[in-house]
Amino acid sequence: MSNKKYKLLQGNEACVEGALAAGMRFFAGYPITPSTEIAEISSQRLPLIGGKFIQMEDELASMAAIIGASLTGLKSMTATSGPGFSLMQENIGYAAITETPCVIVNVQRGGPSTGLPTSPAQGDVMQAKWGTHGDHPVVALTPNSVQETYEYTVKAFNIAEKYRTPVILLMDETVGHMREKMIIKDPSEIEVINRKKPNCKPIEYIAFKPDKDMVPPMAAFGEGYRYHVTGLVHDETGFPTNNNEVAENLIRRLVEKIEKNIEDFSYYEEYRLEDAEVVIVAYGGVSRSAKYAVDELRKKNIKAGMFRPITIWPFLEKQIREVGLRAKEIYVAEMNLGQYFLEVERVAGKYCSVKKINKVNGELMTPDEIINSIGGNI
Amino acid sequence: MKKNFELQLSGSGGQGVILAAIILADAAIAQGLNAVQTQSYGPEARGGASKSEVIISSEEIYFPKVRKADILLALTQNSYDKYVDFLDENGILIVDDHVKVDEDLPNKVYNLPILNSAFDKFGTRMVANIISVGAIYALLGENVIDKNIMLRSITERVPPVTVEKNIAAFNEGIKLIRG
Numbered sequence: 001m002s003n004k005k006y007k008l009l010q011g012n013e014a015c016v017e018g019a020l021a022a023g024m025r026f027f028a029g030y031p032i033t034p035s036t037e038i039a040e041i042s043s044q045r046l047p048l049i050g051g052k053f054i055q056m057e058d059e060l061a062s063m064a065a066i067i068g069a070s071l072t073g074l075k076s077m078t079a080t081s082g083p084g085f086s087l088m089q090e091n092i093g094y095a096a097i098t099e100t101p102c103v104i105v106n107v108q109r110g111g112p113s114t115g116l117p118t119s120p121a122q123g124d125v126m127q128a129k130w131g132t133h134g135d136h137p138v139v140a141l142t143p144n145s146v147q148e149t150y151e152y153t154v155k156a157f158n159i160a161e162k163y164r165t166p167v168i169l170l171m172d173e174t175v176g177h178m179r180e181k182m183i184i185k186d187p188s189e190i191e192v193i194n195r196k197k198p199n200c201k202p203i204e205y206i207a208f209k210p211d212k213d214m215v216p217p218m219a220a221f222g223e224g225y226r227y228h229v230t231g232l233v234h235d236e237t238g239f240p241t242n243n244n245e246v247a248e249n250l251i252r253r254l255v256e257k258i259e260k261n262i263e264d265f266s267y268y269e270e271y272r273l274e275d276a277e278v279v280i281v282a283y284g285g286v287s288r289s290a291k292y293a294v295d296e297l298r299k300k301n302i303k304a305g306m307f308r309p310i311t312i313w314p315f316l317e318k319q320i321r322e323v324g325l326r327a328k329e330i331y332v333a334e335m336n337l338g339q340y341f342l343e344v345e346r347v348a349g350k351y352c353s354v355k356k357i358n359k360v361n362g363e364l365m366t367p368d369e370i371i372n373s374i375g376g377n378i
Numbered sequence: 379m380k381k382n383f384e385l386q387l388s389g390s391g392g393q394g395v396i397l398a399a400i401i402l403a404d405a406a407i408a409q410g411l412n413a414v415q416t417q418s419y420g421p422e423a424r425g426g427a428s429k430s431e432v433i434i435s436s437e438e439i440y441f442p443k444v445r446k447a448d449i450l451l452a453l454t455q456n457s458y459d460k461y462v463d464f465l466d467e468n469g470i471l472i473v474d475d476h477v478k479v480d481e482d483l484p485n486k487v488y489n490l491p492i493l494n495s496a497f498d499k500f501g502t503r504m505v506a507n508i509i510s511v512g513a514i515y516a517l518l519g520e521n522v523i524d525k526n527i528m529l530r531s532i533t534e535r536v537p538p539v540t541v542e543k544n545i546a547a548f549n550e551g552i553k554l555i556r557g
Binding site: 006007008118119174177178179180181285288289291292295363364366367368 | 415442
């Protein structure tokens, strides 16, 4: 333990530490509560290591800028909250179809619209999945502590690089603004994945021809490899086409390169699940209340446990089905009116009863509220 | 020590209760304990009720918010009125002496001249938060956090030119409790 450094850090600060450890060298953003510290600290830190920070005119441009920077070979990130996340949606789709690695951090606050700027919420769960139009791949990770924010920001970059896809780090105000103990790891302890480069001559490069792993090698602009990038459906050369077969294959490949590799990034926590009859499914800030509630319910001789998805998208069907097969009741506790609940019910609803516990008043759901909701039903 | 301490610091936006809580949490971690610090405030930069919370524990802390405060600090009437219900039945209340406290409140109450001491002795109300840290520290006791660790935490977190003044303010807060 001697070489480890403990620090009191905020979730948002930890996000920047993680991003830098993963190799972020470009940040473009438009500051918004409760994510502002991420932009602020990036603006201080990036110039010191030869990176670039740009405050853009808005979130559409921020998203466009990180895509452009990533195409030149830099690991890129932006950070925002609900209103800005809405504005980023179109270009998140552009990142998906152009297979441009990037990380989008959304520190969720109360919505809709400008909503409750300084208050926690989890109302963007479905938007993270379906916010941009068309069928597209989505990876979204949801940390519940400062330490996890650090670790999963690194993983977000790694997934983005490995699969050439936008990755969303879906935080909430509770985790973003909370300060707690964090261990800053030695760089040698952190696994960093970089995008696959072409090993052919520039003249032979076919920019969107996938390898067996469904991911095409990616050349950086400026390295001598010339290619065309478009949001239109394109063939392997990158140029637009209306060919139906090409379109079908492209859209399926974009989605499947993520969904068929889900085991590679299925992150979750199981807490006291071995003999649990009542399972609380919770993520992000609320899962901390849920864990506390599990211990309290156990003291009352209720066999409670918690399943906490960290990978919130793609949906962890296999694990949730397993929970449904073993539990008598599932309660999905979240700070929205039941978004993740819809998916849990779809998969586990045929095996056990699935109920919801919801709160949207701008305060973190408390352990007592979870306990009372469950207690009232048993 | 007691397994866990829940501290709630409240006042008006701009009085520095968030920094006060960060200093306490920072020191607790340097002491080898666990600590979680959170805050809630409105969209305005100054004014409005501001609340900051610290949980210090020898164990892992799940729920990051105060459920029942062992110590509640209220620097304004507004924050007292708003948060007094969070006090544990054995909890201690620290208020600035201009705050009117319910006569039938069963808790131990320290009615301290925090804002006036800051102004009279240090020429600025800006150190009221660090006087408060001193008072809270005096109630927690040396056996929870070492005094040198507290001093280091203050030194690292306040603007460099104000370190001396803030350390004097911290000692003033201790004196307000211990006499």
